[in-house]
Amino acid sequence: AQSVTQPDIHITVSEGASLELRCNYSYGATPYLFWYVQSPGQGLQLLLKYFSGDTLVQGIKGFEAEFKRSQSSFNLRKPSVHWSDAAEYFCAVAVRRALTFGSGTRLQVQP
Amino acid sequence: DTAVSQTPKYLVTQMGNDKSIKCEQNLGHDTMYWYKQDSKKFLKIMFSYNNKELIINETVPNRFSPKSPDKAHLNLHINSLELGDSAVYFCASSQDMGFGLAGWNTGELFFGEGSRLTVL
Numbered sequence: 303a304q305s306v307t308q309p310d311i312h313i314t315v316s317e318g319a320s321l322e323l324r325c326n327y328s329y330g331a332t333p334y335l336f337w338y339v340q341s342p343g344q345g346l347q348l349l350l351k352y353f354s355g356d357t358l359v360q361g362i363k364g365f366e367a368e369f370k371r372s373q374s375s376f377n378l379r380k381p382s383v384h385w386s387d388a389a390e391y392f393c394a395v396a397v398r399r400a401l402t403f404g405s406g407t408r409l410q411v412q413p
Numbered sequence: 414d415t416a417v418s419q420t421p422k423y424l425v426t427q428m429g430n431d432k433s434i435k436c437e438q439n440l441g442h443d444t445m446y447w448y449k450q451d452s453k454k455f456l457k458i459m460f461s462y463n464n465k466e467l468i469i470n471e472t473v474p475n476r477f478s479p480k481s482p483d484k485a486h487l488n489l490h491i492n493s494l495e496l497g498d499s500a501v502y503f504c505a506s507s508q509d510m511g512f513g514l515a516g517w518n519t520g521e522l523f524f525g526e527g528s529r530l531t532v533l
Contacts, residue, residue: 396519
């Protein structure tokens with residue numbers, strides 16, 4: 303079945319450090335891939351999406367992600383993390399006219 | 414002007430009661446969804462409607478009944494509430510991108526702020 307896996311449940315980084323959140327997908331065809339962020343008590347906000355074309359996609363808040371078909375990955379990166387980036391991050395794939403989400407990665411930012 | 418709004422934001426009720434959550438979107442999207450987020454933050458699709466027609470109905474107890482009076486509204490009614498129904502319920506909407514080589518192409522989802530249901 304089509305799915306996404308986020309191997310890291312919880313990540314802690316220092317403010318100003320770089321960040322990479324991992325996402326692996328299982329999908330037979332070319333996937334539509336998304337990264338969402340959820341701040342405490344809030345809904346989900348789209349950070350970026352990949353449909354086709356350039357495999358490096360830029361998103362909001364300084365985030366980017368790279369689609370690697372050979373590795374079935376769509377990892378999220380940010381060169382310098384800010385304290386306000388502390389949140390839950392979800393990778394998702396479009397499956398059967400809906401999005402299937404990974405289990406999420408909680409990002410904690412240390413001062 | 415909120416794109417996807419759902420009410421109420423918080424709902425505390427007793428086991429066995431019936432409750433409803435309402436959702437409205439002003440984005441002109443064709444498709445609306447209900448997702449359930451459990452205490453471990455796992456998000457699971459429950460239902461999806463496209464132009465008032467039910468297109469996704471996951472393995473959900475039939476105590477849950479969605480209703481879409483028009484394509485801008487999707488409500489969720491829950492009968493005989495159980496402790497395990499406690500969760501955050503998210504409404505979302507999207508604009509379908511048509512049928513491609515890999516099947517239907519779902520555009521990005523726009524989410525409401527969630528309705529936290531607590532069953533005592």
